[in-house]
Amino acid sequence: MIRLKRFLQYLFLTIVSIISVFPIYWMAVSATNKSIDVIRGKLVFGTYFLENWKNLFTVSAVGKAMLNSFKYAIVLTILALFVCSLAGYGFEIFHDKGKDAVMSIILLAMMVPFAATMIPLFQMFSKAKLLNTTIGFILPTISTPFLIMLFRQSARSFPHDIIEAARIDGLSEMGIFLRMFFxxxxxxxxxxxxxxxxxxxxxxxxxKVVMQDANSITMPMLVANLTEGYITDYGMLMLAVLLCTIPTVIIFFILQKSFAEGITGAVK
Amino acid sequence: MNQSKKKMKLDRRHNLVGWAFLTPAVILIVIMSFIPMVKALLLSFQTGIGNKLKWAGTLNYVRMFQDTVFMQALKNNFVYLIIQVPIMLVFALVLASMLNNKNLRFKGLFRTAIFLPCATSLVSYAIIFRSLFAVDGFINMILIKLGILETGYNFLVNPTSARIVVILALIWRWTGYNMVFYLSGLQNIEYSVYEAAKIDGASVFQSFWRITVPLLKPTILLTAIMSTNGTLQLFDESVNLTKGGPANATLTMSHYIYNTSFKYVPNFGYSAAMSYLILILVAVLAFIQLKVGDKRD
Known part of the structure; x- marks a missing residue:
């Protein structure tokens, strides 16, 4: 009875795992196959990868989109991490009534749906000539309540003794943040x-709203555009999806463990 | 005397440094969230094409409730909310409590596999599902091979099946994400509690309902609010998986708002009014969830 139960549990988890991984596996396999083989349901890696690659680079500006996506994402990540960790640290280490009140107002911004700010943002950005620029892409999401909260939570476990000791040693407040906290x-x-x-x-x-120019296209936009046509070349399409997925999957695997740890800190 | 004066001076300095540290982030949130929010509210009482706007009172709000497409979109969002969110959260909770079992082997492997869908972008997975469920797609091929279907069935042309595909896709993408939150929450529960319950003769279901669910309540509340918020704002799936079709049966509110502001003749006032309905719904539902969450104590 217990053995049967245990067997059923493993079976269930295995099936769920397969269903979770299968669409991604199918996408990767299809990127190496001819469209007609994809339709026939071929489930092993093929030899059509280079053809798909050539086709994709001929019909779309995939190189440009990759570069753009990397540029926007890297610049945004660096700025967001700096601005939000500085704020989270400030809110926690120097906290008083005033700052706590500001924090709770900021948390309200978490509930604001993007659709509600999108149109005024678009108007503001087009007036400020920020359409189709890196700044236009990154500005709305540099500072997010979620990140500030995450860093505020983690600053709680940062020992005050270290700060005091560093102050006595003559380190500036910014110096403490950069050389101790970071x-x-x-x-x-x-x-x-x-x-x-x-x-x-x-x-x-x-x-989609702010980058309307073909030169500032991003990977998700490029992939979405590829489905606009009447006939779908599945091999080529899945190669584009694969290229759009690889960077995040790599980051995911490298940082999976610390991601779970960081979330644990936030949930507590 | 002198010492305390010095200390006060230092405290004030620290206070100022604190404000300096959080100013950039706060200013950005004010300019990028709060000011646009107020502007959208003002916009929602105006009407016109593009930037030529005039005051219109509550016209947009009246129009919204007579707009059959928007009402359809509102209904669609609620269909997803009522069907998909509970299934996904229960499923995530069950998986998390299974993976929390200390004696389970291949735990890391299962966890990584189930969490992996989160690494795909929303556009990517929408297109993968669109391709899998296409008339000439993989799912149809399997169904034909198994003899269940004779010819390919166009899932995305029938309203019900199109919605089911969207719901399946959403469950696939987000279950692992919620599971990670539950796994983190479960780490705060002493494992010995489960062992004690087992010795007392509690069944797996009993310890699930009596221990896991009550102790995880704050996390469950958090995920419920996040999922509600996300579901009311669905956009990428509607655009890329079903293109809102067939006949708007899967169109979401955000998708329609995008269309009325950037695809059709732009009517920013009307779009802003519709976006305010989402804002109100998000706020009201979060409030209800918090109230209900508190009550059970």
Missing amino acids: PTMRSTYAAAMTITFMNAWNSYLWP
Whole structure:
């Protein structure tokens, strides 16, 4: 009875795992196969990868989109991590009634749906001539309540003795933040980096609004555009999807452990 | 005397440094969230094409409830909310409590596999599902081979099956994400509690309902609010998986708002009014969830 139960549990988890992984596996396999083989249901890696690659680079500006996506995501991640960790640290280490009140107002921004700010943002950005610029892409999401909260939470576990000792040693407040807080909070930074990079890389609605020029296209936009045609070349399409997925999957695998740790800190 | 004066001076300095540290982030949130929010509210009482706007009172709000497409979109969002969110959260909770078992082997492997869908972008997975469920797609091929279907069935042309595909896709993408939150929450529960319950003769279901669910309540509340919030704002799936079709049966509110502001003749006032309905719904539902969450104590 117990053995049967245990067997059923493993069976269930295995089936769920297979269902979770299968669409991604199918996408990767299809990227190496001819469209007609994809339709026939071929489930092993093929030899059509280079053809798909050539086709994709001929019909779309995939190189440009990759470069753009990397540029926007990296710049945004660096700025967001700096601005939000500085604020989270400030809110916690120097906390008083005033700052706590500001924090709770900021948390309200978490509930604001993007659709509600999208149109005024678009109007503001087009007036400020920020359409189709890196700044236009990154500005709305540099500072997010979620990241500030994450860093505030982790600053709670940062020992005050270290700060006092550093002050006596004559280190400036900024110096303490950069040289003490930053190196000790590596797992929080890793979690924040994973979340921010993935969100930036994957974002779609805002880029669709603000990046209307063909030169500033991002990977998700490019992939979406590929489905506009009447006939779908599945091999080529899945190669584009694969290229759009590889960076986030790599980040995910490198930072998976610290991501879980960082989230654990936030949930507590 | 002198010492305390010095200390006060230092405290004030620290206070100022604190404000300096959080100023950039706060200013950005004010400019990028709060000011646009107020502007959208003002916009929602205006009407016109593009940037030529005039005051219109509550016209947009009245129009919204007579707009059959928007009402359809509102309904669609609620169909997803009522069907998909509970299934996904229960499923995530069950998986998390299974993976929390200390004696389970291959735990890391299962966890990574189930969490992996989160690494795909929303556009990517929407297109993968669109391709898998296409008339000439993989799912149809399997169904034909198994003899269940004779010819390919166009899942995305029938309203019900199109919605089911969207719901399946959403469950696939987000279950692992919620599971990670539950796994983190479960780490705060002493494992010995489960062992004690087992010795007392509690069944797996009993310890699930009596221990796991009550102790994880704050986390469950958090995920419920996050999922509600996310579901009311669905956009990428509607655009890329079903293109809102067939006949708007899967169109979401955000998708329609995007269309009325950037695809059709732009009517920013009307779009802003519709976006405010999402804002109100998000706020009201979060409030209800918090109230219900508190009550059970």
